[in-house]
Amino acid sequence: MTKYLFELGIDLKRVETIPDDYDSIAETIKRLSSQHDIVFTSGGIGPTHDDITYEALARAFDLPLKLDEETCVRMEQVSKTKIEGWSLTEERKRMAIFPEPSIKLRNQDDLWVPVVVVNKNVHVLPGIPRLFERLLESLKPHFVTLAGESTSYHRVQVATELPEGQIASFLSQLQDECNSQNIKIGSYPKWGKTKDGVRVVVSVVGKDQDNVHLVGNKVADGISGWIIKD
Structure with missing residues (x-):
């Protein structure tokens, strides 16, 4: 992420590591969202009980959670071609329940995971390094636009x-x-x-x-x- 922002000419101002805790996530994200133009989160968007990022963001900004049907369809289409016997369980649907309103950035056909943008500047990314990096690369035009006239360092x-x-x-x-x-x-x-x-x-x-x-x-x-x- 640091190298990526450096190449785009975007100043990295702060990095914070926080636990899977509703209050910690809410306090940190609301503060950073109010102080910076772009905020990234990484991790906590999987199907297990400790993946609470979406719900924590919804609580932080007092937003409802809603199942995103397009994400479910894309998840099913992509996963069934890669994993034999795969099915869309309730646990997997948790990965498609997002705060609303939010923006879903989708730039790759073979990746069903969208980058969800909450409160106009909080970009929610997965914690798996290779997936994190692929999504960043696919969304470079989006961040170039956000950077405006900025040039590389x-x-x-x-x-x-x-x-x-x-x-x-x-x-x-x-x-x-x-x-x-x-x-x-x-x-x-x-x-x-x-x-x-x-x-x-x-x-x-x-x-x-x-x-x-x-x-x-x-x-x-x-x-x-x-x-x-x-």
């Missing part, structure tokens, strides 16, 4: 054998000079000795690729470092 990483305390003053001064260019400089020390002698990795991030590389070269010169090739 670019990054240059610079390694140095110097300790962080020795380069801190230079990096602070350079960051002040780069604030108007919307470039962020981050310093990440390595713990203990590394085989290649790297003590710190400095990251330069921004949306103007030329400026990012220009500042990356300044960092390399200023801290006696070298640019890490991807």
Whole structure:
């Protein structure tokens, strides 16, 4: 998700891990939904008793739950071709009961799981990593539209054998000079000795690729470092 948003030029502001608990989900989602343009949830949308995400979101936004017939039809069509003897049980129908009103984003014929959008900005995704990733990729046009004029971020990483305390003053001064260019400089020390002698990795991030590389070269010169090739 972090790499995906980085490539779309969308700022990742916060990541929170919470338990399968109605109050925790409701409090967290209502707060994040009110503070951010886009919110993602991952997990808790399966057929078992501890899959409570949809119901928790319904409670959070005081919405009714409703069985989505289109999702049931797609689930049945896809699953019967893959699993012998598969049937649409009441437990499986739980995966098609969504808060209403909500938006269902469906972009792949071989995936019956929709990305349900609640309260206009809460995007509900499954917790299974491969399914999570496939749905994100299939919905890239949707998120590109949400991002508007935003462009991808670019990054240059610079390694140095110097300790962080020795380069801190230079990096602070350079960051002040780069604030108007919307470039962020981050310093990440390595713990203990590394085989290649790297003590710190400095990251330069921004949306103007030329400026990012220009500042990356300044960092390399200023801290006696070298640019890490991807």
